[in-house]
Amino acid sequence: MKTCKYCGKWIEWRRDASGKAIPVDPDGTPHHRTCRAWHAHKAEQARRDREAKLVYGLVRAACTPPGENPDQLHFPF
Numbered sequence: 779m780k781t782c783k784y785c786g787k788w789i790e791w792r793r794d795a796s797g798k799a800i801p802v803d804p805d806g807t808p809h810h811r812t813c814r815a816w817h818a819h820k821a822e823q824a825r826r827d828r829e830a831k832l833v834y835g836l837v838r839a840a841c842t843p844p845g846e847n848p849d850q851l852h853f854p855f
Contacts, residue, residue: 779804784815 779788782801789801789809801809810816 782809782813782816784819785813787813 779790780801781787782789787809788804790804791799792802794800803809803812
């Protein structure tokens, strides 16, 4: 048995119907359903992704001259 890297509880690795390895609790419940630490990690990761997209969008809008392709970054120096 291994331990969850987010909460430290014991988990087992099993294969689902499609052959993908998934972590399960010793009682057979998929661990991602019961791991609060995993859910907190995913929420924090989503928040960081949203902030990065917001910052990237603001930087791109501020640095791209009008009439140019908005997919290309242009930094006026």
